[in-house]
Amino acid sequence: MSIVSDKKTTLIRRLRDSTAQWAKGDGPLNHIVVCTRIRLARNLSGIPFPFKANDEQLRQVLIRSEGLIKNNKHFSSFQSIKLSDLNSRDIQFLIEKRLISIALARLTHPYRAFIYRPDELVSVLVNEEDHIRIQCLLSGLQLKKAWKIIRGYDRKIVREIEYAFDEKEGFLTSCPTNVGTGLRASVMLHLPALLISNKLGEIMSGIVKKGYAVRGFYGEGTNIQGNFFQVSNQITLGLTEEEILDKFEIETKKLIIEEEKSREELILYHKTKIEDQIKRAYGILSNAKIISTKEATELLSKVRFGIELGMLTKIGYDTINRLMLIIQPGYLQLLKNQKMNKDKRDLFRAELIQELLPS
């Protein structure tokens, strides 16, 4: 084993075993908000955007990005992993753990990397759609805190790297929708009561009309499953970061109130039925010998609902979050350290769930 692959293996293993800050699940309003994510899109001055850059230019971006770790004490604890050093299973795992984007994984050039704080609070994607994308993930609803953290890192980077910036336009980005602040904020919401009450469709189209996007657990292009909805801002132009986040926080809180109201109604009129579904979900998860990702996700969503409603007390959000991640195909195979077909994964998934669920 070469030194590179040895180091890479160690890093991936650490990520496999560690729990990201956000996944601890102890943030504000965690009874509805799983996590808050902010990312900033930034590009290096004088170098074409990645889709127009040649290999040498992409390499320059990578070198200068990785240089942050050596040159800036605020980044000295960060680690860097080049995607070209990874096999497809590792990459799948990093997507599943929300460390890299599907978009970064889909590109094929050899200058892609991600640089991350070991607690996974902050990471930097290199040479995705923009030269660098900085992201911060926190548990619960913490838009302001996430902004404070990411702005801090942004300001540290700008001391080392000159950004493509226009006095009038703001930060220049590969896709025009990001020009200006380059900021995208998103919150992952768990909205089972709105779904059960058939109110979700209307509420979500209202949100979309106001300029927000609604997506599934793994962001852009992923299906909605387990009642998890990722809501994010779309407009970045013409508003300051604080204004974007203030508006977004207001809209998020409206959704939270709607979900809370629906939960109260459900408890008032259908408490036993809801409790029945939650307890059955727990019963199946703790006993099945074979289980698919889809079924497990739906059942974990119900168990999470049980925690949110105070009906299940032996299990916490941290366990649900960890389970939601490790039951994914890539994560599973990494944990078992071998390639597994669907049948084997369905078996191992059931085993893992039973290991983690308190009996």
Next chain:
Amino acid sequence: MSIVSDKKTTLIRRLRDSTAQWAKGDGPLNHIVVCTRIRLARNLSGIPFPFKANDEQLRQVLIRSEGLIKNNKHFSSFQSIKLSDLNSRDIQFLIEKRLISIALARLTHPYRAFIYRPDELVSVLVNEEDHIRIQCLLSGLQLKKAWKIIRGYDRKIVREIEYAFDEKEGFLTSCPTNVGTGLRASVMLHLPALLISNKLGEIMSGIVKKGYAVRGFYGEGTNIQGNFFQVSNQITLGLTEEEILDKFEIETKKLIIEEEKSREELILYHKTKIEDQIKRAYGILSNAKIISTKEATELLSKVRFGIELGMLTKIGYDTINRLMLIIQPGYLQLLKNQKMNKDKRDLFRAELIQELLPS
């Protein structure tokens, strides 16, 4: 409360709390045969069959049947309950506990009764289709033993009561199909593997062609549920009791072998899938807050299959048998001592199941 209804209440309560001999589930071949039942149809000489008898004649039959308890030491431990002393819930409960027949419950005349040994091994129905029907129920496959017991009681009765008997025809009965020996033997079989393997239809039509009847858990006119099949002889004429029972035992053992073969195949090719279904059933039963009779029966059948296959070891046949009985609507209401609508029953049923299932 009158003395009669006081005594009746005490008897019903004892039956509610006691476990019938057969329900202990420790008989031979109990991995497939739930229980063996033999009944003899007998009529009193000189009195028309019940459907032709007048009230005074029916009353005479009742008095002479109940007289057995006083006059014959072998019956001195027996109890007698008149159906006219019972409300419809109690009657429903007695059907569910397999102590009386649906046919007896459906009649309306006031001279119906059942006389039983407190361990529920032997009971006598009075003024159903025939004047008296003696039945013996044992756990597992015990045709010969059941025959020995019931023949013993039959011989004791005949010392007190003269039967309608013809030298050529044998015992005379209300329905011509019972003339001769008046014997019906039945076995309750649990055949999940044959059902899963899609072999049940063919095997059952073979059995029917040989002159046997196949019915559901509660006998004539009841649906098949939970993979329980009651197989019984139809022909009683022209053969001795021993011949009938020998043939029936051979056929039953053939069914047992077929089921065993199917189980072996299932374990060989689909072990994990079967185990998954069994464990899930257990998980749902031990966690649901609401459950219908139908669903509970199906899940209990799977749990029973788990015991039969050695996959579930913490629970025994006695618990399954008791659960199969007490989850029925009448039994439930008797246990709660109140009338309950379906919603309340579904709640209480789930509660009871969780009380009895080992966690």
